[in-house]
Amino acid sequence: MQQTRATEIVTGAFVLFGFAALFFLVTQITNKDFSVSNNGGYQLVANFENIGSLKVGAPVSMSGVTVGRVESIAYDQDAYKAVVRMHISSQYNRIPDDSDASIMTAGLLGGQYIGVTAGGSDKYFKDGGKFAVVQDALVLENLINQLVASFAGKKSDSAEESK
Amino acid sequence: MRDFVSGLSSIVANIGAVALFLFRILGQVPQALLRFRLVVHQVHNAGALSLVIVMTCGLFVGMVLGLQGYDLLQRFGSESSLGTGAALALAKELGPVITALLFAGRAGTSLASEIGLMRATDQLVAMEIMAVDPFRRVVAPRFIGGVIAMPLLTMIFIAIGIFGVQLIGVQQLGVDQGTFWSQMRGSVDVDDIMQGLIKGVVFGIACSLIAVYEGYTAEPTAEGVGRATTRTVVNSAVLILILDYMITAVML
Numbered sequence: 001m002q003q004t005r006a007t008e009i010v011t012g013a014f015v016l017f018g019f020a021a022l023f024f025l026v027t028q029i030t031n032k033d034f035s036v037s038n039n040g041g042y043q044l045v046a047n048f049e050n051i052g053s054l055k056v057g058a059p060v061s062m063s064g065v066t067v068g069r070v071e072s073i074a075y076d077q078d079a080y081k082a083v084v085r086m087h088i089s090s091q092y093n094r095i096p097d098d099s100d101a102s103i104m105t106a107g108l109l110g111g112q113y114i115g116v117t118a119g120g121s122d123k124y125f126k127d128g129g130k131f132a133v134v135q136d137a138l139v140l141e142n143l144i145n146q147l148v149a150s151f152a153g154k155k156s157d158s159a160e161e162s163k
Numbered sequence: 164m165r166d167f168v169s170g171l172s173s174i175v176a177n178i179g180a181v182a183l184f185l186f187r188i189l190g191q192v193p194q195a196l197l198r199f200r201l202v203v204h205q206v207h208n209a210g211a212l213s214l215v216i217v218m219t220c221g222l223f224v225g226m227v228l229g230l231q232g233y234d235l236l237q238r239f240g241s242e243s244s245l246g247t248g249a250a251l252a253l254a255k256e257l258g259p260v261i262t263a264l265l266f267a268g269r270a271g272t273s274l275a276s277e278i279g280l281m282r283a284t285d286q287l288v289a290m291e292i293m294a295v296d297p298f299r300r301v302v303a304p305r306f307i308g309g310v311i312a313m314p315l316l317t318m319i320f321i322a323i324g325i326f327g328v329q330l331i332g333v334q335q336l337g338v339d340q341g342t343f344w345s346q347m348r349g350s351v352d353v354d355d356i357m358q359g360l361i362k363g364v365v366f367g368i369a370c371s372l373i374a375v376y377e378g379y380t381a382e383p384t385a386e387g388v389g390r391a392t393t394r395t396v397v398n399s400a401v402l403i404l405i406l407d408y409m410i411t412a413v414m415l
Contacts, residue, residue, distance in 0.1 A: 005202070006209045018315025021322035025356045029250055029325065029347055057310035059345055066341055106243060106342065111349050 022093045042127035044160040046101040054138025060114045068093040071103035095119040102135030184376050186305050195303035204307025209270040221320040225327020233336050242338050246347035249328040254355050258321035259362035267399035271374035274305050275395040278378030280389035306371045313367025370399045
């Protein structure tokens with residue numbers, strides 16, 4: 001009888017361990033947020049012309065330190081802009097309200113994130129605060145177009161000079 | 164030509180026999196579940212006793228993925244994707260397949276030889292004489308135990324493997340901890356984990372079925388039991404890899 005009891009306890013522990021592993025994989029490895037860390041903190045909003053491939057759950061970082069996450073992305077049909085809502089941890093409650101938000105890329109193939117650069121104001125963002133200064137995602141095609149255009153411009157300039 | 168035809172027909176007959184065997188087990192599943200103690204005992208045999216080997220292998224597979232993945236990715240300057248690559252590889256392929264191979268070696272052989280020895284020592288016949296259905300009493304609980312244990316082992320393998328990747332990638336080679344986890348979270352979906360889970364269930368069914376079938380149909384001699392055990396490992400391994408390809412092709 002004692003033997004069976006021990007077997008059952010070991011088996012129960014094994015099954016619990018298996019489900020714990022599954023729970024860990026589903027909550028910690030994937031981007032499904034089961035609002036474990038969502039308690040506290042406040043929301044900030046920024047409107048971008050172009051967000052590139054920014055995704056919900058992307059980090060919001062200041063000086064390289066993650067201070068929050070992108071909570072939702074929507075398209076505002078009146079302003080024709082992308083509305084990005086960010087959730088900032090409550091411990092970072094002194095972000096100057098003239099700070100600017102820009103969309104950056106981590107590394108060459110890395111994901112995109114929002115980089116916040118602190119401004120000089122002595123007032124701080126409150127819940128629902130909105131970034132006044134934003135910088136859009138760098139779209140590679142636009143960049144190349146500009147580059148080509150500027151090269152073409154130079155070429156025609158030099159062509160005119162030689163005349 | 165004659166050999167070929169007879170060989171082919173024996174393969175087809177074998178597949179048919181295994182399928183009938185599966186249906187016979189499935190018919191006994193409700194009754195077997197009523198005797199929950201027996202099933203618990205088999206989950207212990209197939210799962211809890213395989214835990215150490217699965218965890219050890221998971222850790223080392225994860226660690227080697229960390230090394231190889233880092234070496235590959237740093238050539239493109241994208242070490243930060245190490246978490247993503249390793250987690251996807253573990254969750255979708257390496258986790259289920261390696262766990263199933265280990266499971267076939269550790270639990271499948273023990274099932275096959277146990278039932279084979281019961282056959283060789285006439286225990287199964289004795290049960291039938293006592294009007295105890297050996298399918299209900301012996302085969303079905305072992306099958307269910309294996310099917311329950313295998314996905315759980317797969318999940319444990321994947322979790323430990325990711326821990327191993329983290330150990331090498333972050334602690335030793337210096338990939339940034341935050342980037343490692345956030346990149347992984349950013350691109351691994353619940354679907355990817357579910358694919359691993361589904362593979363775990365299918366492989367569990369395949370391994371357990373082969374093991375109990377080979378054991379049950381073993382020749383009642385010492386040699387026959389040995390042969391049944393060997394066939395369990397070989398057939399399971401081949402079937403796992405074939406099934407893996409098919410599931411991947413369907414689900415990708």
